[in-house]
Amino acid sequence: MALETITTVTGKGVYVPGSDIDTDRIIPARFMKCVTFDGLGEYLFYDVRHHEDGSLKAHPLNDPKHAGATILISGVNFGCGSSREHAPQALNKAGFKAVIAQSFAEIFFGNCGTLGMPCVAATAEDIEKLGTAVRENPDLEITIDVEKNRVFYGDENFTVHLPDSARDAFLSARWDPIGELLEGESEIEATAGALPYMAR
């Protein structure tokens, strides 16, 4: 189970402003009827991107200028709502590799981490500035430096927050925990063996 280390994420950004963008908005529940995650990317933000007749609304993600963006930029409490991983998966399958927002919902944050997608938090001011820069120049290259806790773009840079445990996981290639969990086999069996209900 060898994973890659994630020290930086570099790419084009797209700004989707708003607070409390919940998982149902990121991927409406009706698109979660799937037995694999492949293909979810298409339905990312579906209801805010489409009219009821299926025609496109004005939305940053519908703007061809932002095609190929890999860094999503948003507001407060991004990813709140459901624990379902369809939302991080939809972002992932749509090509996103990281999210910069003011804050994140806890479960969403954890689910993104396991997919190797850093979610870094920044101030409203820095986000607004970055968002404006991205709107003006959609091809702007943004780099999230996971190691240094900073975002760089053009001549600008700002500090972001990422909890130490999450940063260490990216840097030490342990962001997907399964490898380490499997190593604990004998301890797992010992712990289970001491619990009477596990025997049933």
Added chain:
Amino acid sequence: MSKSLFEKVWDAHTVRQLSNGQTQLLIGTHLIHEVTSPQAFGMLRDLGLKVKYPNRTFATVDHIVPTLSQVEPFADPLAQEMINALRQNCEEFGVTFFDIGTGHQGIVHVVGPEQGITQPGTTIACGDSHTATHGAFGAIAFGIGTTQIRDLLATQTMAMSKLKVRRINVEGELPPGVYAKDVILHIIKLLGAKGGIGYAYEYGGSVFDNFSMEERMTVCNMSIEGGARCGYVNPDEKTFEYLKGRPYCPKGDEWDAAVERWKAVASDPGCHYDDIVNIDAADIAPSVTWGISPDHGVFVTENIPDPAQESDPDKRESIEEALEYMKLPAGAPIAGTPVDVCFIGSCTNGRLSDFREAAKFLKGHHVAESVKAIAVPGSQVVDQLCKNEGIDQVFRDAGFEWREAGCSMCLAMNPDKLIGDQLCASSSNRNFKGRQGSPTGRTILMSPVMVAAAAVTGKISDAREVFQVAETAAV
């Protein structure tokens, strides 16, 4: 040293510390359903791994099942594909599946307790946000994502950081017509939808002591809506009485030994809590939401907030956004808001006592002309119990449709959906935008009895007035 239930259960299930400082935590009971598990089984296959403890993994089908008729093939081929995938995965990996034909199918958080799988002092996880429901039994129960489901299938463990514990005391007596749903909506309103982040909620006080197990489940169910990762009530005689004789509970001598262990797992008197909140039961009234987050709540006697009265610009903006979506007038009384659809069901309020209580008041009333009203039992067992008592007939006589078991309109992954901007009085747990199947559909959360009152009057109404609750309660 005295410890809380959370700490005792956490310690007993700690496998070891991981390199990132998190705990490798053993999850004794893994519950799965059709929506979040197939991808995890796929990952398991990709890695060439097996299910480590198939006898501690239990499956049911709930989100996608149609409720008009559960006969297969389902009209929706995708739904059929999902149930087929679950059947195949359970068979291939040796997992017990409460399939439609068993008579035990239902919403995962209804089935676990009703089968006696949910037990005190255990850890439970399920790829579903409302797993905290099982905390009503003094279990530590987490909602998890698909990758964690994979981890659990493969190792029966997951990586987690320890939570803080907030004790929430609700003392005194609830006024007549005030239910468990009102208690949790009130708690979420007070502490906020994000107030519980990083916490486990321990609910206690005389109100919880007096609550039935089903009422405790209603409160624990919505812990996640307050941001808490899990919520629980310490086990007591009511817990044991509920569990006794259930299919998956220990029997005979083993039962007595289990009860001794369960008693010992309750929080010790004087244990440390990271935070304590005290709430007076007398302050709580029938509650409804007005917005698009479960903490957008008011008492039914109150007014919809007016953003103009809000000084905090962020809050003002969030009220404006919510009211624009909900198409509700700022500052007007919430009572009197016309409703189009009424839904009683879900893992929050889809159990026997919920239907029994609503039926008690529905007798002799009829659903308003303009309203479509559906009642959806949380499981096939609940359905049967209601039928044994004639509760389904009371609902039908009152003009409700009585459906088959499933999640139904709680999140509308099956055919039960709002249309356009219909407004639904709902006993479910989430009022997010588009939650009930229409991108512009509107949801107002409330207790089942309040839904019944809305159904009968065609508008948001104070059930205490519609049904003269105080007098009825006295007889």
